[in-house]
Amino acid sequence: MDRGTISNSAQNMNRTNSDEHSKNIDICFTCGQCVSRCFLSQSYPDINPRKIIRKTLLGREREIIDSEFIWACTLCGRCTTDCPQGLHMDVIVRRLRFLACGLGKGPKRILQGIGKALEVGNNVGMEPEAFVDMVEWLVEETTEEMEGSENNSISAPFDKKGAEILYLPNPREYTSNPKMFQTYLKFFSYTEADWTLSSRVFDITNWAYYMGDAEAATTLVRNIVEETRRLGAKILLSTECGHGFKILRKDAETWLGEPLGFEVLGIVELAHRYLKQGQLSIKPASIEGRVTYHDPCNVGRKLGVFEEPRQLIKAITDDFVEMWPNRKYSICCGGGGSVGQNTDMGQKRLEHARKKIDQIIKTGANVVATSCQNCLSQLDDLQAGNDLPIQVKSVIELVVESIEA
Amino acid sequence: MLNSKLQTNTLQETRANQSALVVGNGLTASIVTAAVKSLGIDVTRSKFGLDSALLFHSGGRGPFEAFVRFLNEGAFRCETTASSTPVEIIPVEKGFVVTFDDGSRSEFGCVFFATEGNLKPIPNDLPDGVNIVTPGILKVPSSQSACFVLDYEEITDPSIGMNAMRMALDNQLSGGNSFVLLRHAPVQGMLGETLYETARLAGVRFLRFGNIAPRIERLQTSNDLSIKFQISIQDIIERGEDILIECDRVFVTVNPLPADIPIAFKHLLSKETDPLGFLIQDSVHCLTGKSFRRGLYCVGPSTGCMDLLETVFSASAAAADARSWLGLLEQAPSSSKMSVSEQCIRCLTCLRLCPHAAISLKSQPSKSSVNITGARCLECGICVAECPRNALDLKGFPEEDFVTLIERLRAQNAHDSTVVFGCHRSAGRALSEIELPEKVIFFPVSCAGRLSESILSATLLAGIKGILVLGCHHGNCRSKNGTDWAKARLDTMTTRLNTMFKDIGSFSYKTMAANESPRMLKLINEFLDSVDRIPD
Amino acid sequence: MIGNHDRRVIIVGGGIAGLAVARLLSENGLPFTLVERSDKLGGHTKDWACMAVDECKNCFCCLVFDYEDTVASCRNSEILVGYELSSVVSSDSGIQRVKVRQVDSGAEQEIQASALVLAIGFDTFDPVDKGFWGYGQIDGVLTLADLNHIIRSNDLGKLSPVPEGALDVAFFQCIGSRDKSIGANYCSQYCCGSAIRAALKLIHEVPGCNVSIFYIDLQLPGKTTRDLMEEAQEKGVRFLQGVPGEIRPLQEGGLQVISEIDGQNVAERFDRIVLSVGQRPSASAAAISKILGAPLNEFGFFETRTLFDAVRSPANGVYIAGSCSSPASIPDVAVSAGTVVSAIIADIEKAS
Incomplete structure (x- = not known):
């Protein structure tokens, strides 16, 4: 049987692989909109999202798998926002990364992190006892700091069955940036939340998702879901972590193929809920300087949580200014999608973030607020590396500061 | 009254002003015949030209054959037609007199040219065995691979391109493997995009080339019976090395080719072509198959349109227009709009110049006379302005109006005034939105073509500062070239008057449209400035 | 009768x-x-x-x-x-x-x-719904309808930011057409021809005007539309496949767009960008x-x-x-x- 072939890519053109994926990207009609929306388009002038799709369709995806671009991509999804054909570039890149990993081209640090997460339950490989110790120490530290204040005492319940909220932190909070954990401790204390930590599952991140490893990613999500069920929490509370929150809110049910049976809530949403219920003793105009808000791609563009953080910020400052473009059109900070954790990429994430820096400078803001650990860390690095006259803060940090003001 | 009784064969009995002649053998003529007949107009369909259907079906649903069946079996049922061929078609007062090759002669109220067209030949740099895309549905033996090349020499007509896309899809769905190489994917009509997407999802591979056309070569095969092609193409988006495609069949699309106009119809049609040579001009006045010669319609491939649906609809639209034309023909008394004086020497300048075929010669043994078809005449006045004997006048825009204007200018001693002659269709219409500067007299004319050299010079010699003539844009004149006549006369006068008189007022010719009021004011002011700059 | x-x-x-x-x-x-x-x-x-x-x-x-x-x-x-x-x-x-x-x-x-x-x-598509193009947000972004109104009022002089200066204009085709995300996955039929005509008009009326037309697939039905495109090419109109998905205002004035030209992602500056808006029900x-x-x-x-x-x-x-x-x-x-x-x-x- 004679079939038309493209000689150097025969198997793809004949679709011997029944990959649904390549069928899906067939709907691309090369309109080109994604080319200019990618914040990497000038850093990598000879590659862009459209070319990636084209090369994949023409059986030349090996060229992309070998390229640095798929590791520089932050999976921000901005290029395919409003895509006329409804494609999702982050899905396409994750698949290419998975193929790359299969060829031994995956970033070592990330793959190690995934290994640890599967083995121990978190990507830093911290044993539960060490986590409990760490938290107890942080509780003590915070209590000391707060001595003399009239507020309630700080505590961190573990494995409390029937607690309304199971709080799921990002490892950064108990390793590199314990200040953040302290902020959340204070937040729970000030709001008198009925919450608990799990001594078994205490990592919201899912680096397997970054690598397109659906099986591992699902395992990690299952661990979290089962623990939440075991403890009987009504709310699984995500820390300010973009991809972790997005996966639990948007993907978990699909991946597991069943309803979760509890609510997934971001801590910013919880704070907003308290604000609406009058349970948040914040003070208007209590933050000094002009404040702007950076929409994390996962929280904003992918989950549509745009207004809650803004209403919280506006409740505590009179001087709020928007970046433009914002909300679903927000420009990525440059540190997401594993780029921030991928040591192979060196400091390129800082070079790639020029557009974000320009956007921030243009606002004239003194404070850049955001609600994702990854964005916080990247923005901090951008501030330091460029001597920007700004402070980078999480939304909850601002809320706690306002309560304390 | 119109009736739906059909008289397709008996030429002699047809009542001239209520009947239509459809010229053509193919599908287009069937479509037109059906459309005209459905409006209760008697139709004679006469043989002429090719039989083969060349219309491409560019819609997104249903095959081509179904329509032909629909046309033949359904409400549009067509009977067989007159066997004779027209050899001469002459516009007369009440329509057209047509002479057939069997010697018979008959009168018709309107004539439709609905002949089939042709396609350009296969580009000669392509190897043997390459086919061109034709309207029929491709029947590639199953599991063959076929490559469709669009935009090879020039951008493909979208309806032809879409047909190629449908052929590619059909081949793919019947077990073959299809490739489409193009610069521009055709997505005409509301469902074009859906067809394009369906083809992509069905597995048809689309490759986009840039300035370099794909290279198509025939491969030597061991088995003499099988033909194989190899095509190399660079996808302008993928941008890698050339992609090589091997396939069994190659189809290229070529665009329609204008047909030669037969000598018999040359006097009727030769001035009714577009710049490419297809019938009827690409003009705002020639939509829905109308020509400038009123009562003469052209539909289908001979006009460059290869789209089946478009042809079906423009045939219907032309039929509706033809029906109103037949009504007008019956109602309008002849000569109502024009007068012919005794000065006429029957030089027939008017007959040759009239863009609407409104003037015919009534041959009489004693004294032939020039005859004006009131229904056809659009009062452009080109004939009036060009008549060497000044024998013609427009009743609606009579000579005496100009005389009055000139007398008024003289009486007023209007040496500081400027006269603007403007076509009532463009400048006359735009006038309502502007306020004229002082000392500007606007005088609407039926068409800039009405402005004879004598009117222009007499006005100028009345002692005014200048004349600005505002005609319609070239190509937009309702009387085809009235505006060009005005320009030509002013050009002649420029040469002539400048050598004769040095101190005469100046004049200028500009073109505009009805929706250009602000520009009209600008043109007038610019003219006033230029006139003022001339030292006394 | x-x-x-x-x-x-x-x-x-x-x-x-x-x-x-x-x-x-x-x-x-x-x-x-x-x-x-x-x-x-x-x-x-x-x-x-x-x-x-x-x-x-x-x-x-x-x-x-x-x-x-x-x-x-x-x-x-x-x-x-x-x-x-x-x-x-x-x-x-x-x-x-x-x-x-x-x-x-x-x-x-x-x-x-x-x-x-x-x-x-029909209603013309309102590009305000597509924030990436900044219509209503960024000075200098207009629709084909806006451009027509400017031409109609004989106000083309207003288009040049610097009087007598060069004017770089880009047309973006298929804005609100061929777009499944808004239920408009159809061609709006009129815009390619209209944009090409407008390009010729601009070149004719505005000295020093350069025009680029960004398209997905040019749709050129009709008897002489393809000739019109050739005429535009001869007069220097650039036809570029791929419509930029975003417009950025530049600090120093003008609008920046990135598109893929000859295989490279290129940033270019334009004074005005015309969105060829499609027909919606x-x-x-x-x-x-x-x-x-x-x-x-x-x-x-x-x-x-x-x-x-x-x-x-x-x-x-x-x-x-x-x-x-x-x-x-x-x-x-x-x-x-x-x-x-x-x-x-x-x-x-x-x-x-």
Whole structure:
């Protein structure tokens, strides 16, 4: 049987692989909109999202798998926002990364992190006892700091069955940036939340998702879901972590193929809920300087949580200014999608973030607020590396500061 | 009254002003015949030209054959037609007199040219065995691979391109493997995009080339019976090395080719072509198959349109227009709009110049006379302005109006005034939105073509500062070239008057449209400035 | 001379489609009542500019004036400006009586009619819904309609940020067309030709004007549109495949877009960017569909019976003309209007 072939890519053109994926990207009609929306388009002038799709369709995806671009991509999804054909570039890149990993081209640090997460339950490989110790120490530290204040005492319940909220932190909070954990401790204390930590599952991140490893990613999500069920929490509370929150809110049910049976809530949403219920003793105009808000791609563009953080910020400052473009059109900070954790990429994430820096400078803001650990860390690095006259803060940090003001 | 009784064969009995002649053998003529007949107009369909259907079906649903069946079996049922061929078609007062090759002669109220067209030949740099895309549905033996090349020499007509896309899809769905190489994917009509997407999802591979056309070569095969092609193409988006495609069949699309106009119809049609040579001009006045010669319609491939649906609809639209034309023909008394004086020497300048075929010669043994078809005449006045004997006048825009204007200018001693002659269709219409500067007299004319050299010079010699003539844009004149006549006369006068008189007022010719009021004011002011700059 | 003088036809919509139908009906001896909701006849076409550059470029906009002039002088006919359709009485065999309402006063009146032609046209896509292009946010981003209004007012001088300076203009095609994300996965039919004509006009009228047209696939139907494109190329218009998805205002003035040119991502600066906005179903289509029981298709335009019977609505006695049945250019509208009149007469012939 004679079939038309493209000689150097025969198997793809004949679709011997029944990959649904390549069928899906067939709907691309090369309109080109994604080319200019990618914040990497000038850093990598000879590659862009459209070319990636084209090369994949023409059986030349090996060229992309070998390229640095798929590791520089932050999976921000901005290029395919409003895509006329409804494609999702982050899905396409994750698949290419998975193929790359299969060829031994995956970033070592990330793959190690995934290994640890599967083995121990978190990507830093911290044993539960060490986590409990760490938290107890942080509780003590915070209590000391707060001595003399009239507020309630700080505590961190573990494995409390029937607690309304199971709080799921990002490892950064108990390793590199314990200040953040302290902020959340204070937040729970000030709001008198009925919450608990799990001594078994205490990592919201899912680096397997970054690598397109659906099986591992699902395992990690299952661990979290089962623990939440075991403890009987009504709310699984995500820390300010973009991809972790997005996966639990948007993907978990699909991946597991069943309803979760509890609510997934971001801590910013919880704070907003308290604000609406009058349970948040914040003070208007209590933050000094002009404040702007950076929409994390996962929280904003992918989950549509745009207004809650803004209403919280506006409740505590009179001087709020928007970046433009914002909300679903927000420009990525440059540190997401594993780029921030991928040591192979060196400091390129800082070079790639020029557009974000320009956007921030243009606002004239003194404070850049955001609600994702990854964005916080990247923005901090951008501030330091460029001597920007700004402070980078999480939304909850601002809320706690306002309560304390 | 119109009736739906059909008289397709008996030429002699047809009542001239209520009947239509459809010229053509193919599908287009069937479509037109059906459309005209459905409006209760008697139709004679006469043989002429090719039989083969060349219309491409560019819609997104249903095959081509179904329509032909629909046309033949359904409400549009067509009977067989007159066997004779027209050899001469002459516009007369009440329509057209047509002479057939069997010697018979008959009168018709309107004539439709609905002949089939042709396609350009296969580009000669392509190897043997390459086919061109034709309207029929491709029947590639199953599991063959076929490559469709669009935009090879020039951008493909979208309806032809879409047909190629449908052929590619059909081949793919019947077990073959299809490739489409193009610069521009055709997505005409509301469902074009859906067809394009369906083809992509069905597995048809689309490759986009840039300035370099794909290279198509025939491969030597061991088995003499099988033909194989190899095509190399660079996808302008993928941008890698050339992609090589091997396939069994190659189809290229070529665009329609204008047909030669037969000598018999040359006097009727030769001035009714577009710049490419297809019938009827690409003009705002020639939509829905109308020509400038009123009562003469052209539909289908001979006009460059290869789209089946478009042809079906423009045939219907032309039929509706033809029906109103037949009504007008019956109602309008002849000569109502024009007068012919005794000065006429029957030089027939008017007959040759009239863009609407409104003037015919009534041959009489004693004294032939020039005859004006009131229904056809659009009062452009080109004939009036060009008549060497000044024998013609427009009743609606009579000579005496100009005389009055000139007398008024003289009486007023209007040496500081400027006269603007403007076509009532463009400048006359735009006038309502502007306020004229002082000392500007606007005088609407039926068409800039009405402005004879004598009117222009007499006005100028009345002692005014200048004349600005505002005609319609070239190509937009309702009387085809009235505006060009005005320009030509002013050009002649420029040469002539400048050598004769040095101190005469100046004049200028500009073109505009009805929706250009602000520009009209600008043109007038610019003219006033230029006139003022001339030292006394 | 043509019978059935009692057969009044109601035409809903006084844009170019409605006027074309009215004119041709009247020329065929059929009386009409034309109902136009706004305060003027002519619709979108009336606001668009002439694209002639020394000679006519067949934008066809002036056609609306020719139609309007003829329609204004039609006998036995009526034009109701400032009125809208409010209800109909229909039987299985078609339309019998129609009620129209004066938009301002709400006063209703009844009209005897035997057929109803819908010619309510389209709405232009509002690019405000697509934040990436910054329409309404960024100075210098305009729609093709805006550009036409500027040309129409003879205000082209306003386009150049620096008087007498060079003017770099880009056209973005398919804005609000071929876009599944907004339910508009169809070609709007008119924009490629319009953009090319506007490009030629700009080059002709504005010294030092450079034009780039970013497209997905050029759609060039019609007899001489392909020649128009060649003419534009000769005059230096750049045609670039791939429409930039974002416009960024530059600090130093001007607009930056990134697109892929010859395989490389290139950032370029333009003074003005024209969004060639597509045709969307009229906002009043849904309400009128309900009144008449005339169904809409998947895109929100009025459904017609079959591919070949493309002017009759499945609702008896209702005919669909122009761009309310599918996106259309002006020549398409003229053909569609003619087909509607043809269908009405054919139906009368069949009935008698």
